[in-house]
Amino acid sequence: MFQAWIHSKRHEFVRDILRDFCTVQQLLERQFLVFDREERVDFEVLRDILGVEMNKGLLWRLKDTSHHLFRSKSSSIFYGQLLDWCLGYIFHETMKLKEDAYQQHSYGERFRCISDEVRGAFGRQLLQELGAVVAQTRESMRREITRIRFIMAACCRLFLEYLPRHKDNTLLARFLYDRNALVRKVFARDYDALINVLYGDHPERMFLLAAQSLDLGGWEREAAMARQKARDIARSA
Structure with missing residues (x-):
């Protein structure tokens, strides 16, 4: 149990x-x-x-x-x-x-x-x-x-x-999105490596997964903002 x-x-x-x-x-x-x-x-x-x-x-x-x-x-x-x-x-x-x-x-x-x-x-x-x-x-x-x-x-x-084995974890993605400044401070020069090992050539996935978690929590406006950031990143790639 x-x-x-x-x-x-x-x-x-x-x-x-x-x-x-x-x-x-x-x-x-x-x-x-x-x-x-x-x-x-x-x-x-x-x-x-x-x-x-x-x-x-x-x-x-x-x-x-x-x-x-x-x-x-x-x-x-x-x-x-x-x-x-x-x-x-x-x-x-x-x-x-x-x-x-x-x-x-x-x-x-x-x-x-x-x-x-x-x-x-x-x-x-x-x-x-x-x-x-x-x-x-x-x-x-x-x-x-x-x-x-x-x-x-x-x-x-x-x-x-x-963490790469948890690349589809929506709760993890939401934390990375919500507390991004904190994560950047802690990982410092390894921050980009962290995002890369999780999401590879598609860093926008962090925002899309975070949006899924936000939707489940009823945060529709915040979810829409996360999806917009994902689109912005995808277009600039």
């Missing part, structure tokens, strides 16, 4: 995985850019992205959706399995980063306050030794961010290999 349910929801799951990956990538990258400048990240932002067992955040839900789709008995696709591994790894690295961010913010700030009250040679020596631990937390965060960025980039390459 569960496997049949997974199969029936696969088009939604594929759409959800790409959508949530793109959203998480941008949320995390904003924090990473802050770290590049200021050597800190916002603990509360990471906490919200991850969530908790009883109230899962976006990244946690992404991991779970990936496990449902790629760990089912009917899924033996290598690139899907590897994509699932990468998404799980990102989740756990982000968990570690969140804990380090908490230590840096709470215990790091407290350490600096205590340092202002240092007394005597022994106190200064001990603070110097303990300060090295604080610095190690910062370096740990740097390594975690480097790993997450690397695996995020690997995920983009894996999507290029995995």
Whole structure:
């Protein structure tokens, strides 16, 4: 029964995985850019992205959706399995980063306050030794961010290999159409390759498939606009 349910929801799951990956990538990258400048990240932002067992955040839900789709008995696709591994790894690295961010913010700030009250040679020596631990937390965060960025980039390459088998997925096409600016930011120079592996010499198919999904949702005006864009692209080809 569960496997049949997974199969029936696969088009939604594929759409959800790409959508949530793109959203998480941008949320995390904003924090990473802050770290590049200021050597800190916002603990509360990471906490919200991850969530908790009883109230899962976006990244946690992404991991779970990936496990449902790629760990089912009917899924033996290598690139899907590897994509699932990468998404799980990102989740756990982000968990570690969140804990380090908490230590840096709470215990790091407290350490600096205590340092202002240092007394005597022994106190200064001990603070110097303990300060090295604080610095190690910062370096740990740097390594975690480097790993997450690397695996995020690997995920983009894996999507290029995995998604072509879903070239007729209307929900996927609609996401690519509705959130095109987001997808372009995430895939950057690989965006054209993404559209090419999905739709080949007929990029207008993305708009036509998106229009089908919009029609089913009752968005007739938006569907007509998508079809017009498809005609414009076909004429200019």
